[in-house]
Amino acid sequence: MDKLLKEVQEAELKAVTRRHFLLECVAGVGTLALGSMLGGCFGGNTGGKQGVGLSADALNPIAPRLPHFPGRAKSVIYLHMAGAPSQLELFDYKPELHKLHNQLCPQSLLEGKKFAFIRGTPKMLGPQATFRQYGESGAWISNLLPHFTKVADEVSFLKAVHTDQFNHGPAQLFMHTGNARLGRPSIGSWVTYGLGTENSNLPGFVVLTSGGKTPDAGKSVWGSGFLPSVYQGVQCRSHGDPVLYISDPDGMNRDMKRKAIDAIGAVNREEYATYKDPEILTRIAQYEMAYKMQVAVPEVMNINNEPEYIHELYGTQPGKESFANNCLLARKLVEQGVRFVQLFDWGWDSHGTGADTALDLGFRNKCREIDRPMTALLLDLKQRGLLDETLVVWGGEFGRTPMQENRDNKDMPFAGRDHHPDAYTIWMAGGGVKKGVTWGETDEIGFSAVKGSTSVHDVHATMLHLLGFDHEKLTYEFQGRPFRLTDVEGNVIQALI
Amino acid sequence: MENNGDLLLFLGKWHPLLVHLPIGMLFMAFVLALLSRKKAYTSLAPAIAPTLLFGAASAVLASISGYLLSLSGGYNVRTLSLHQWMGISAALVSVLCWLLYRPAVRTKDILSPIRKLRFAVLSLMVALLCIAGHFGGTLTHGDGYLTEAMPTPMRKLFGWQPDVFTLENVQEAAVYADIVQPILQQRCQSCHGPKKQEGELALHTFNALMEGGESGQAIVAGDTVGSELFRRLTLPAGDEDRMPPKGRTPITDDQIRLIAWWIAAGAPADKLVKELARPEEIQPILLALESGNAGGAAGDGSVVAYEDIPPAKQEVINKLLAKGIKVVPVAEGKNQLMVNAINYPAFNDDDRELLLGLAANIAELKLGGTQITDATLEHLEQFAELRQLNLENTTITDEGIAHLKGCDKLWYLNLVNTQVTDEGLKTLSDLPELRRVYLYQTKVTTEGIASLVQTAQELEIDTGNYRLPALPSDTIVY
Structure with missing residues (x-):
């Protein structure tokens, strides 16, 4: 009897909250209308929307919004090589550095510079790879990426990107959030905030990691910062449950789950009616999303059903955590309408302290691990007609020095290079990027930019441009001022578009 | 004496700080006077005179420091003189207000005939204060500072046209007047314009632009790289001399290319676009101007072109x-x-x-x-x-x-x-x-x-x- 009474009481409460919610809506609709009328009055926000609270689509915060102009790119796959791969062994060919090999570095290069580990006077280190030009564009690619040479003409290189951070954590944050300090939204969050997701059963921003470690900067590199947390990256795993706790626990079936989510949703809506906190809407949306994801995510994350020749193309082995598997997953996710897929591959910090970080040993293994999959990714996107609207970006958080690392002013056991923020290589392909362009040039030893110096903000501005956004106008009001990914800097790299 | 000059300028530099005191104080006095006219607030009346005293005193100090600051030069003469005289008037009238609101000291008072009008005088003083304040703001932040950020819907309310930067037919447009000048106006003239000439450089007329500023000639016709203006625009980000300075809206790559193109063509005053040679890289940028995207967005393969069509139901x-x-x-x-x-x-x-x-x-x-x-x-x-x-x-x-x-x-x-x-x-x-x-x-x-x-x-x-x-x-x- 007690139980029954409790149920009646609950049902009553349910009814009251709904009615209550509807009542609130009457006032709410007016406010929404006012909000959109005043929308234009608060700086150039996307469609005048001030975060989720005032958006007309308040109950579906990840609904697609509108780009400022019709960009070619609809989705992004960002391949981040965490640890920072050496541009001097992959794309930035410096024959002069060969001649200087093992000579002491001239003082003029060291003056006023700070290095993470180099102390005293290091020796120069010649390229630990051989280079050739490939394709009609004549792009320089080293022998460590033999498969990649096949797509040389699909890709455009930024050869003189610079950052202002020489430690992994801050540099990764800068590369992904436009700021070296914690607290800013990642580029994936900005893009999902701007464009929403196409597939309503999948998150708009998915993160996949490989290499056995998450990036130094932690999960903040795919965090949503001050944007509503619905825009943060959802990390998926390639073995076990793709998303932690996604399957129903024992004794809980899908109907029960539905009822539970309905009840929680009703309570949350009442909360929202009272407090108007956009995070409550995020929470409602996330419960709904999680429910839909229970079916959709395991399906899209399952690569077992891919034909054998696709596995051969990518070099994938189902059930393993690998960069190859993640590349194939990235293609599947984009095909299913996911907006931003972020891959992190750990293990590129080639200091030469051990065999695994030696440029002639461990580094080569890393190159082999990515060469086939990333080439396969471009080819597979292309044959499915997805490359036209998918922007693929590859790069690290900084580059590496032309000098051999001499940690604590001692010779190192293996060939390695220190962190170098002044000039490194990023490539982009698809999504409206011109093909076969090389923008920027470094000096004859690859130490500084001499032409086309490109900042991290410029890279971001260009990515947003390709997606149809004026990076100066994609803003979010926070702490009394509009924030943007590129802060107060950034220029679209015209040579690429 | 040299030292003397520095001291005076130093005192002058206090003007921006001091000037906000009288604004607050005198406004407060006005509010008090307004309220005390209501029966419920008559008890506030005695506070008016002391507030006015402080306000007037600070107004006088602000006027003096303002005058000292004005000696350093660099301000638009017309705006400066308006600001100066409005400010001094406001200070003087505020002193008069204090005299009028002060409890009578002597029975016979030369001011008694106008004492009845004291609220009107006070109102006049506040009006002067507002005008002086506005011109002061214009001096530091540039002409149109207040209205430039006004949202378009509100502009329409006032019947003002938004500053759209589009050209009907780019081939027929004058390179300097229709393309270069609007860019300079958009990105440079809040500091180098009719109202304010930082580094003695003004860019709002052709002659001023050609004349240059403190650092010499800004434009060397035909020599892009030798032109100081181009050099300043293309210095590496973070360089102290780069223009526009950090924190201001940066000029876009396309806009720099347009300026460079114009300089390279000899910086003509009245040539049309079709009269100049148009290198391949300039053409898409010029076309983009027709669609109103001077910010450097349209006119290339990464952006799809769409005409205007009626909306769907x-x-x-x-x-x-x-x-x-x-x-x-x-x-x-x-x-x-x-x-x-x-x-x-x-x-x-x-x-x-x-x-x-x-x-x-x-x-x-x-x-x-x-x-x-x-x-x-x-x-x-x-x-x-x-x-x-x-x-x-x-x-x-x-x-x-x-x-x-x-x-x-x-x-x-x-x-x-x-x-x-x-x-x-x-x-x-x-x-x-x-x-x-x-x-x-x-x-x-x-x-x-x-x-x-x-x-x-x-x-x-x-x-x-x-x-x-x-x-x-x-x-x-x-």
């Missing part, structure tokens, strides 16, 4: 939305639509009526993986705006493709994993704008493709089926 859109079909405009302010059935894989031929209602507006149609057959494509020729059509993983055959005739804007066609054969490809050679066709997992043959390539040379055809042969290096582990 909302009730038709709603019907699609109700089925779970995504319908989104291609961009802000555009009426062309992207339609995507990714969340409604059950889409079948019965649903085609829904699409027909939007025939004039659909620019991108994604029906990949749905239940459609050739029948859905029957009225495709009505889709005049169609640029992208995704039919992958459907049972579409050559018959369906035949209906594409008339889709003259179609740029992208995805037929991956469909029943299309060489026969269907023949239709495609008649589509003038078609640039991408995806034919992976179809029955087309190399011969069929070869004959299509012959007739449509700009077309990129992809049949996929890529393989990456195993290399010996694939298995070497270091």
